[in-house]
Amino acid sequence: MNAMTEGWLKIGRLHDVPRQGARVVRTAAGAIAVFRTHDDQVYALEDRCPHKGGPLSQGIVHGHRVACPLHDWRIDLESGQAVAPDVGCVARYPVRIIDGELWLQLNGAMLGGPTPAQGCRHD
Amino acid sequence: MGKPKLVVIGNGMAGMRTVEELLKLAPDLYDITVFGEEPHPNYNRILLSPVLTGEQTLDQIILNPLDWYAQHGIRLHTGDPVVHIDRARRVVVSRSGIEASYDRLLMATGSRPVRLPLPGAELAGVVCFRDIADVQAMVAAAREYRQAVVIGGGLLGLEAANGLRARGMQVTVVHLASWLMERQLDEPAARLLQRTLEERGIAFRLAAQTEALQAGESGRVCAVRLKGGEVLPAGLVVMAVGIRPNTQLAEAAGLHCNRGIVVDDTLQTVTDPRIYAVGECVSHRGVFYGLVAPLFEQAKVAANHLARFGIARYTGSITATKLKVTGVDLYSAGDFMGGEGCEEIVLRDAGRGVYKKLVLRQGRIVGACLYGDTLDGPWYFELMREGSDVTALRERLMFGRAHVGDAGHGDPRARVQQLPDSAEICGCNGVCKGTILAAIRDQKLFTLEEVRAHTKASASCGSCTGLVEALLAMAVGGDHSTAPSKKPLCPCTHYTHDEVRAAIRDQGLKSIPAVMRRLEWKTPDGCPKCRPALNYYLLAAWPGEYADDAQSRFINERAHGNIQKDGSFSVVPRIWGGVVSPRELRAIAAVAEKYQAAEVKITGGQRIDLFGIRKEDLPAVWRDLSAAGFVSGHAYGKALRTVKTCVGSRWCRFGTQDSTGLGIKLEQATWGSWMPHKFKMAVSGCPRNCAEATIKDFGVVCVDSGYELHVGGNGGIKVRVTDLLTHVKTEAEVIEHACAFIQLYREEAHYLERTAPWVERVGLAHIKARVVEDADSRRALYERFLQSQRHAQHDPWAERAQGGAAHEFAPLETVV
Ligand code: SRM
Ligand SMILES: Cc1cc2nc3c(=O)[nH]c(=O)nc-3n(C[C@H](O)[C@H](O)[C@H](O)COP(=O)(O)OP(=O)(O)OC[C@H]3O[C@@H](n4cnc5c(N)ncnc54)[C@H](O)[C@@H]3O)c2cc1C
Ligand code: SF4
Ligand code: FES
Numbered sequence: 001m002n003a004m005t006e007g008w009l010k011i012g013r014l015h016d017v018p019r020q021g022a023r024v025v026r027t028a029a030g031a032i033a034v035f036r037t038h039d040d041q042v043y044a045l046e047d048r049c050p051h052k053g054g055p056l057s058q059g060i061v062h063g064h065r066v067a068c069p070l071h072d073w074r075i076d077l078e079s080g081q082a083v084a085p086d087v088g089c090v091a092r093y094p095v096r097i098i099d100g101e102l103w104l105q106l107n108g109a110m111l112g113g114p115t116p117a118q119g120c121r122h123d
Numbered sequence: 124m125g126k127p128k129l130v131v132i133g134n135g136m137a138g139m140r141t142v143e144e145l146l147k148l149a150p151d152l153y154d155i156t157v158f159g160e161e162p163h164p165n166y167n168r169i170l171l172s173p174v175l176t177g178e179q180t181l182d183q184i185i186l187n188p189l190d191w192y193a194q195h196g197i198r199l200h201t202g203d204p205v206v207h208i209d210r211a212r213r214v215v216v217s218r219s220g221i222e223a224s225y226d227r228l229l230m231a232t233g234s235r236p237v238r239l240p241l242p243g244a245e246l247a248g249v250v251c252f253r254d255i256a257d258v259q260a261m262v263a264a265a266r267e268y269r270q271a272v273v274i275g276g277g278l279l280g281l282e283a284a285n286g287l288r289a290r291g292m293q294v295t296v297v298h299l300a301s302w303l304m305e306r307q308l309d310e311p312a313a314r315l316l317q318r319t320l321e322e323r324g325i326a327f328r329l330a331a332q333t334e335a336l337q338a339g340e341s342g343r344v345c346a347v348r349l350k351g352g353e354v355l356p357a358g359l360v361v362m363a364v365g366i367r368p369n370t371q372l373a374e375a376a377g378l379h380c381n382r383g384i385v386v387d388d389t390l391q392t393v394t395d396p397r398i399y400a401v402g403e404c405v406s407h408r409g410v411f412y413g414l415v416a417p418l419f420e421q422a423k424v425a426a427n428h429l430a431r432f433g434i435a436r437y438t439g440s441i442t443a444t445k446l447k448v449t450g451v452d453l454y455s456a457g458d459f460m461g462g463e464g465c466e467e468i469v470l471r472d473a474g475r476g477v478y479k480k481l482v483l484r485q486g487r488i489v490g491a492c493l494y495g496d497t498l499d500g501p502w503y504f505e506l507m508r509e510g511s512d513v514t515a516l517r518e519r520l521m522f523g524r525a526h527v528g529d530a531g532h533g534d535p536r537a538r539v540q541q542l543p544d545s546a547e548i549c550g551c552n553g554v555c556k557g558t559i560l561a562a563i564r565d566q567k568l569f570t571l572e573e574v575r576a577h578t579k580a581s582a583s584c585g586s587c588t589g590l591v592e593a594l595l596a597m598a599v600g601g602d603h604s605t606a607p608s609k610k611p612l613c614p615c616t617h618y619t620h621d622e623v624r625a626a627i628r629d630q631g632l633k634s635i636p637a638v639m640r641r642l643e644w645k646t647p648d649g650c651p652k653c654r655p656a657l658n659y660y661l662l663a664a665w666p667g668e669y670a671d672d673a674q675s676r677f678i679n680e681r682a683h684g685n686i687q688k689d690g691s692f693s694v695v696p697r698i699w700g701g702v703v704s705p706r707e708l709r710a711i712a713a714v715a716e717k718y719q720a721a722e723v724k725i726t727g728g729q730r731i732d733l734f735g736i737r738k739e740d741l742p743a744v745w746r747d748l749s750a751a752g753f754v755s756g757h758a759y760g761k762a763l764r765t766v767k768t769c770v771g772s773r774w775c776r777f778g779t780q781d782s783t784g785l786g787i788k789l790e791q792a793t794w795g796s797w798m799p800h801k802f803k804m805a806v807s808g809c810p811r812n813c814a815e816a817t818i819k820d821f822g823v824v825c826v827d828s829g830y831e832l833h834v835g836g837n838g839g840i841k842v843r844v845t846d847l848l849t850h851v852k853t854e855a856e857v858i859e860h861a862c863a864f865i866q867l868y869r870e871e872a873h874y875l876e877r878t879a880p881w882v883e884r885v886g887l888a889h890i891k892a893r894v895v896e897d898a899d900s901r902r903a904l905y906e907r908f909l910q911s912q913r914h915a916q917h918d919p920w921a922e923r924a925q926g927g928a929a930h931e932f933a934p935l936e937t938v939v
Contacts, residue, residue, distance in 0.1 A: 009936075012936055020648060067650075067651040069678040072651070122417045
């Protein structure tokens with residue numbers, strides 16, 4: 001294994017995930033949702049809504065957000081944060097597209113927003 | 124280069140709302156400076172009335188405290204009006220000499236109260252009713268003087284009179300016209316209002332004109348002399364005779380004004396596109412608005428352009444008025460006087476002190492004037508705004524919404540007031556009264572939409588909407604009313620459902636991106652509200668041609684099952700007319716065991732639900748069910764659900780026709796069709812109606828002479844009993860009518876509008892005209908339905924069992 005792929009796992013091709021959709025990667029620690037937006041950005045989030053655990057992978061992907069299928073909370077894919085006025089966030093995982101292939105870093109879970117100030121509020 | 128500079132003149136309701144909307148859209152775009160003439164931060168002017176009565180305090184009505192300005196980096200100069208605009212240099216100058224240059228200028232200078240040019244008008248003790256200073260002057264005067272005269276018996280005058288009376292003064296209202304609030308009320312309603320106010324101790328001089336204000340020894344006003352000689356003693360005189368748009372500064376700057384600052388639909392001044400204007404200082408299409416709801420609409424549009432989105436348009440508003448005098452219920456909207464070509468429906472109930480008048484033109488409500496019982500005001504207003512044909516409702520209209528089948532929750536206002544803070548208002552989201560009131564107060568919410576966004580109350584099934592509106596009315600002081608003149612499909616567009624449908628049809632738009640491009644969608648790919656709607660509209664417009672977009676469907680329709688709270692799915696195979704054979708029951712039982720269904724339940728729709736199926740197993744479950752002859756029951760879809768039947772003449776001693784057989788035929792003709800919302804049918808074998816046909820979207824009640832056809836029923840959130848569509852003689856006619864009705868619904872209803880609200884909106888007369896009275900029209904609808912069914916009656920389960928859309932069901936990868 002070279003440095004580039006260390007800790008990274010190949011999970012499929014970009015084309016395997018429908019545009020404006022998501023697929024699930026099952027892991028021992030639970031499901032991870034891999035989203036592909038209308039402009040081919042890819043994000044990986046824990047597949048559990050911060051509200052009541054709804055499977056985010058089943059939601060409607062719009063812009064860089066997903067609407068939870070259970071009660072319609074909106075989650076920002078980039079930060080993992082619920083869109084205001086809802087409050088909560090889900091863990092994000094690093095994903096990369098290399099040569100049309102998707103790589104996921106399983107041990108790289110990140111909580112909170114892109115900056116520390118936006119950290120996740122857990123009560 | 125720094126940020127572009129935005130200067131706002133006027134720190135009032137419209138100006139600051141525009142800034143708030145702008146910050147939402149583009150928080151960092153501008154360097155913002157605000158000048159305000161008053162020495163206060165932005166406050167809720169509407170609530171000056173309850174402050175005057177003592178029901179609220181000044182602190183409670185502040186909308187944006189000083190630290191709000193600081194937090195958003197806004198430079199605020201209070202107590203320092205702008206006195207000069209130099210358009211050539213793009214600089215404004217304030218009274219204290221501060222200069223601020225601008226790239227964009229927003230004028231929101233509001234109105235000035237009209238001061239009658241009477242002898243004595245400038246005396247001490249003569250005030251208007253416009254701002255905090257006026258209210259403070261009135262409160263102070265009420266402590267020292269006993270008598271007050273209010274000149275003007277309009278909205279503001281009466282609210283002032285009521286407030287001063289509440290503070291213990293003897294008040295006389297002098298009014299020029301022969302009845303009160305003549306611009307909002309007709310004479311009978313105004314008389315009732317007058318009687319109520321007289322009972323509270325307010326005196327009136329109607330058709331009376333003030334001639335002069337007289338000074339006492341101290342030089343302060345001491346009396347009002349009327350034409351005819353009567354002299355009314357007064358230690359305080361309030362002039363509330365109208366307002367005039369405050370255009371002085373704009374005129375001096377050479378901006379075109381015609382009663383207000385003239386703006387176009389983007390709220391840019393017609394003279395200088397760098398200068399925007401909103402609020403009461405504006406004249407838009409010749410109209411000037413003096414209520415906040417339309418001003419907030421303007422604010423939204425102006426913010427949209429300032430944020431450089433450049434798509435919103437303001438096209439005017441219809442407004443409705445309420446009087447904020449506690450205990451007085453009054454509501455008026457539109458052309459309430461009637462006249463030539465109009466028809467009036469009037470209800471008088473002197474015992475209860477109730478008066479209601481509706482003005483109709485060509486079967487549509489054009490005006491309403493309600494006194495004593497205004498509960499249905501917003502409903503009439505909605506019917507009016509949407510231009511609904513009310514012919515079919517005519518007889519029951521006056522009794523209110525509760526009597527047209529929409530058996531809501533009784534009088535929400537009375538109910539809500541009695542409730543303790545802990546009472547649950549929204550059963551769906553578990554939101555209680557105290558939480559909603561706190562949110563309205565603390566987050567400064569004005570509209571139903573805002574309460575929904577912040578509290579989730581009324582955001583789901585909507586049945587508590589009336590209660591939430593009542594809470595808003597309680598907290599915001601009665602007038603949060605009026606909405607924009609048209610409701611956009613969703614926040615991604617300013618077009619309505621009907622406009623979008625028309626564009627799809629007339630401009631031959633055939634994909635979601637094409638619609639979004641042509642209609643200038645504000646978001647790159649829509650939202651969960653518009654995408655499913657567009658997908659349906661396209662499917663309905665171009666059967667067989669449009670390629671369904673799975674990603675624009677809610678998960679249930681994408682996965683052809685109902686998602687459960689634990690992420691598993693339920694499976695409901697179609698059971699035609701509720702009739703099932705032992706062999707079929709065995710096949711279902713085998714599937715339930717093989718895939719470990721967690722529960723098997725008989726549904727309320729005469730079929731069987733298998734719960735707790737893992738998503739990955741769905742295709743296999745369906746393969747086994749297909750093999751036994753089952754197709755999808757569409758229990759998850761905006762589509763035909765069930766056709767409930769009773770045993771009918773096959774077994775029942777009362778049965779008049781074969782209701783079971785007819786139900787199966789109806790189900791076979793219509794299954795698979797996508798619709799604006801779910802659609803349920805039932806066939807009962809006699810008027811005992813064991814299949815509950817009269818609360819279905821389309822219900823058949825068999826009678827000896829044939830079949831009664833009923834439409835627009837609903838057994839859900841708000842029970843609505845069907846309307847009788849017609850009576851026919853043969854099964855073939857039943858099926859043709861059913862299909863034609865469905866097709867009309869498919870072509871005309873808004874997405875997510877069930878038949879009950881649709882029928883109420885467009886009117887039964889319209890449906891009868893298209894489906895019953897005009898046989899050619901019915902035939903054509905029927906043909907179009909058959910045509911679309913040719914492309915719809917493919918079992919989605921069988922397709923997926925054979926490998927269709929496999930990615931939907933299999934995980935991308937499993938890592939152990
Ligand atoms: C399974 C069933 C309850 C049962 O165990 O009996 C059921 C279950 C659900 N109903 Fe229902 N309804 C069921 C019969 C009814 C009935 C009775 C009937 O059809 O005779 C009604 C009242 C009649 C009517 O619709 O007018 C009914 C009125 C609703 C409503 C309110 C609709 C309305 O217009 O007011 C909703 C909410 C909605 O659609 O937005 C709803 C929504 C739901 C949903 C889909 C909630 C959701 O969005 O997830 C439930 C799905 C459960 C699941 O996973 O399967 N269900 N629901 C019934 C399925 C019937 C079938 O065989 O397909
Ligand atoms: C007592 C009362 C009760 C009301 N009740 C209702 C009701 O129930 N429902 C309803 O819908 N509406 C009601 N209204 C009307 C509503 O308050 C107004 O429509 C609304 O406030 C207008 O907003 P605006 O921003 O255009 O003007 P304003 O809110 O008046 O704001 C304009 C601001 O600009 C300032 N200004 C003027 N010139 C300059 C300058 N040169 N430089 C700097 N600042 C300047 C003014 O001092 C003022 O603070 C009521 C009004 C009053 C007075
Ligand atoms: S099945 Fe229907 S009534 Fe029962 S909880 Fe679900 S939506 Fe509510
Ligand atoms: S579980 Fe996601 S919104 Fe409720």
